[in-house]
Amino acid sequence: MKHPGAVLVLGEGLSTVDILDIIEHLLWRLNDKTGEMLKVCDIFSLICAGGSAGILAILLGRLEKNVDDCRAFFAEIERSEKVLPSWTAWSIANRALASIDTQSPLRDLDKTCKVFIWMPRSASEGANHLVSYDNHDDKNEENFTILQAMQKCLHPRQRSSMEYPFKAMVDEVN
Numbered sequence: 001m002k003h004p005g006a007v008l009v010l011g012e013g014l015s016t017v018d019i020l021d022i023i024e025h026l027l028w029r030l031n032d033k034t035g036e037m038l039k040v041c042d043i044f045s046l047i048c049a050g051g052s053a054g055i056l057a058i059l060l061g062r063l064e065k066n067v068d069d070c071r072a073f074f075a076e077i078e079r080s081e082k083v084l085p086s087w088t089a090w091s092i093a094n095r096a097l098a099s100i101d102t103q104s105p106l107r108d109l110d111k112t113c114k115v116f117i118w119m120p121r122s123a124s125e126g127a128n129h130l131v132s133y134d135n136h137d138d139k140n141e142e143n144f145t146i147l148q149a150m151q152k153c154l155h156p157r158q159r160s161s162m163e164y165p166f167k168a169m170v171d172e173v174n
Contacts, residue, residue, distance in 0.1 A: 006045055007045070008046070020067050039064060041060060046113070054117035106148075115131065116130075116131050
């Protein structure tokens with residue numbers, strides 16, 4: 001069912017719940033046609049995401065989670081953020097991450113669903129990005145673990161000072 005040129009772009013304008021609702025609706029529509037419940041990684045060959053939506057891209061693409069798994073993951077983080085100080089919420093979020101293989105590298109050449117995450121900065125600084133696949137532009141970039149990549153999605157300013165033009169994402173899609 002995967003279409004080689006199919007790209008899913010997740011921005012930061014919608015809440016995670018709304019994004020998951022839209023994706024779930026798409027998956028149910030496809031289920032009606034095919035009789036098979038697919039995952040996002042079965043349909044899209046590339047998932048692009050901005051900032052904190054990058055966590056969702058990692059879950060759906062690199063980790064090949066289904067919508068229900070993503071909802072449970074974000075519900076656990078949300079629950080902790082509403083009632084606890086931020087440092088405690090962060091430790092609980094890290095415990096939620098313990099349910100997945102966070103020490104594996106973000107890059108995995110065996111995965112057929114690629115993940116591209118951009119982390120915008122001010123207009124003069126360009127945009128940083130993380131990828132889950134080998135990319136000729138990223139030869140010198142360290143290979144982050146899944147946990148490090150997710151942390152950088154939550155706190156993009158903590159990323160190294162390496163800068164890339166936003167055009168890099170467009171090049172990947174073409």
